[in-house]
Amino acid sequence: MSSARYTGSSVSTPSLTITNLNSNDTGNYICLAANSVGTGQSLQGQLTVIGNLPVVTVGQSTYTTNIGNTITLACVVSANPAHTAVYWTQHSSNGNTVTLNPASSTKYSGSTIQSPSLTINNVDFSDEGNYICHATNAVGTGQSSQTFLDVTGNIPTVTASIIGSAKVANPVTITCTVIATPAATRIVWQRFVNNAATTIDTSSIRYSGGTTSIPSLTINIVQADDQGLYFCQALNTVGTGTSNNVYLTVTGDGATSIAIRPSPITVNEGQTITATCTAQGSPTIQYTWFKGNSNTQLSTGSVLQIPSSTRTDAGTYLCRASNTYGNADAKVTVEVQYIPDVTITQPSQGSGGQAITIQCSYVSNPGATNVIWSKGNQGITVDGSKYVGGTLSNPSLTITNLAASDQGSYRCSVVNSVGQGDSSSVTLSVDTSTAPSYIRILPTCVVVNEGESFTLTCEADGDPAPTFNWYKNDNMIHQGAVLYISNANWTIHDGLTVCKATNSKGSRQTWEGVHVQYKPVSTVTQTRISHIVGNPVSLSCDTRANPSATAWEWFYNGYALSSTSKVLVVDRDLASDSGQYTCRAVNGVGTSSDMTFNIAVLIGTVTQPAEPVTGASVIDTAAISTGEIVAILLAILFVLLLIIGIIVCCCCQGSCLYNDHLTRS
Known part of the structure; x- marks a missing residue:
């Protein structure tokens, strides 16, 4: 058993370990041990393989990616029985091993049964290292070989x-x-x-x-x-x-070659002022406008426009062209021409016959060429007589010899090449009122009988029309132009009657004589007289009368006497001459009332009064003869007749002693 899958089976470790079991490993196994005596063997042991550890394979041994990228480390799992879990471990260069858990971090994804590959998001240098993919099933956990992630950038x-x-x-x-x-x-x-x-x-x-x-x-x-x-x-x-x-x-280049067009500039008031400024330079030129010597910016841009210009816009304007590398200035003169600005002053009230000046002044650019005055809608011709002035040097208008016809609305107009400027209108009023200069009373030399009526009418000029007051002995007796007396009375109405005409400008007065005629009225003060037999008594029938009495009637105890003289001389030397002597005076108006003298003729001496009593006198016949008395009486009568004749003459010639019948003040 030389396969790498087997370990053990040595003197020190006689047991046999089989790694990575597979189905071929199913069978009977016998352990043999040998020494110098011989070989011994165990009973048979039967091994039945029912599944394998998962076989886990990575895609490649090395992966390279740039920092910040996303990379997927491939993992393929083959398992029987099927695997129930997948996980990855990272083995860094410093020896640390970390089990990655995608479920708890957004940096990782995958590493699941369905998707065992591992995806790393936003790779950074800490992600560099060896990675192993693990898969677990009922048999156990299988793992892949290492794959290295190289992070670059x-x-x-x-x-x-x-x-x-x-x-x-x-x-x-x-x-x-x-x-x-x-x-x-x-x-x-x-x-x-x-x-x-x-x-x-x-x-x-x-x-x-x-x-x-x-x-x-x-x-x-x-x-x-x-x-x-x-x-x-x-x-x-x-x-x-x-x-x-x-x-x-x-x-760059500073501003140069600056110019303003047009130059100079002349416009009429109300027109638009337009000036264009040009200059050369780099970078782009910036334009700024100023007026006069002011440092206050008026406008920006190469074109200066002032719409609806007024005369205050006239003057010198400066254009400043500038950039980072320098600036340049240019000036232009602007003249604003306008129709004359005309000012007129309201005149005070004029007085008839006098002169008045209506003041007019103007401002004009260009200079004025003519001054025109008008009244209402009619032009005035300045002739130097009725009207004076109205020239360029003296535009005011003087009106001489003012009359009511001069009243009205006046306007001053001034003309230049731009047009005509008109002032506002002023109204001239003329005071034509005058004090009365003429006055008279009609009729003249009034003669009226007492008890009759008479009328005096006063006439006078003047503006406004005067009022009339009548005076008698400095006492006002009537107001109004007509004085009507219904019952003339000598003591009240006879004499001078004054009429005074008055208006706001003054007064004037005149007078007229009124002669109230009346029948004789007794002025006898003593009617009871005593005298001595043999001394004559002169009885005077004294009266006042207008006209004077012209005839007299005498009665003795009711019997008419033949005497028609004013003075009756009683010269009887008998006591029977005593009694009542009555006289009546007669004039053109009528006959006076009876004036009775009671005469007592005494026997013996009677003491005469210290002074003769009016109406009767005692005549010393020894000193004055009867002829002398008659001469004296005739002289007195002549004087009276002369006075009456003069008065009658004045009346007949239309002139009165008291009034020359002309206007008097």
Whole structure:
């Protein structure tokens, strides 16, 4: 029994061990032992083989895979009776043996009765070593020979490089060389911005490359701010490899040949201002606009547009063209022309006959060519007489000799080459009111009998129409233009009556004489008289009357006397001359009431009163003769008649002693 399947059967180990039994091993076995005497043998022992240990076979003795991969170690089991379990053991180089349990880890799969092969997911270096597949049946456990798993791979080796510098607007390629086992699965480019690494979006149209097939990075159009440090990274299942830093230097040209078109610029107010700025340079020129000396940015871009321009937009504008490598400035002057801006001032109220100026001023660009004044919808012709001004140097309008017709709405307009500017409208009001300058009373020289009615009418000019007040002896007696007296009374109405016309501008007055005629009224103050026989008594029928009394009637104890004179001389020397003497005075109006004198003729001496009493007098016949008395009376009568004649003459000629019938103030 020289087969390797058998062990024992030696002096020291006489028993026989048969390994890897199979059905051929069924039979009777006898153990023999020999010594110098001879050979002895045992009884027969019968061996019946009813099954075999599982026969386990691995696919190959060595497997090689890259780190991170998934690999399956093949295992084939042949068993009779059928195997009931399969498991794998790992034998690492450090001598450790680990039984793997796929059911408790996602790293492994397989190792089952149906699928005895072992699958290892995401292989890493710790998975490297010898593996044995085991299968168990009722006979026992069979195992395969060892199979070795060789795990290979490392993080990528990455190198970056660049040749020379890049010029703005040109392309440049930064080379990235990657050596990776396992192969790189991703390429990442980064650059430093403000000392911080920033990932470059290689999917942008600015870049190309940066892929596993073309790891180098191409910047299609270089910009000034592309200058800086770059590095490349390659990733595989082992890890990430990072290249060295490379510095990209960007060169270019500053802004030159700057110009603004058009220049200068002239527009009308409301139009759009458009200015275009051009310059040469690389990288791309950036344009910034400023106004005047301000540092405040007005606009960006090569074209400056100001829609709906106003006069405040006029001035000097600056265009600044710049890039990383320099800048240049250009200026343009903008003039905004506009229709005249006209301002008018509301005038104060004018006064009739005076002059007034309506102030007008304007601002115009370009200069004004004409000034036009209008009233309402009608133009005004400035003739230098009624109207003065309305010129470019003196646009205000002066209106002389104001009248009511000058009232109305006025507008000042100024014309230039752009158009006509109109002011707002102002309203001129003219105060044509005047104080009364003419006044009269109608009728003139009024003569009325007492008890009759009369009417006086006062007329006056003035604006506004005046009011009328009537005065008598400085007391107002009536208001209104017409004074009507229904019952004339000499003591109240005779004399001067004043009319005063008044308005807001002043007053004027005049007067008219009113002559109230009345029948004679007695003014006799003493009617009881005593005298001595032989002394004559003169009785005077004194009255007041208008017109004066012209005739007198005398009665003695009721009997008419022949005397028609004002004065009756009683010269009888008898006591029978005593009694009642009555007189009546007559004028054109009527006859007075009776005036009675009671005369007592005394015998002897009578003391005369200290002064003669009105209406009766004692005449000293020894001193004055009867003829002298008559002469005196005739003289008095002549004077009275002369006065009456003058008054009547004045009335007949339309002029009165008290009123010249012309306007008086």
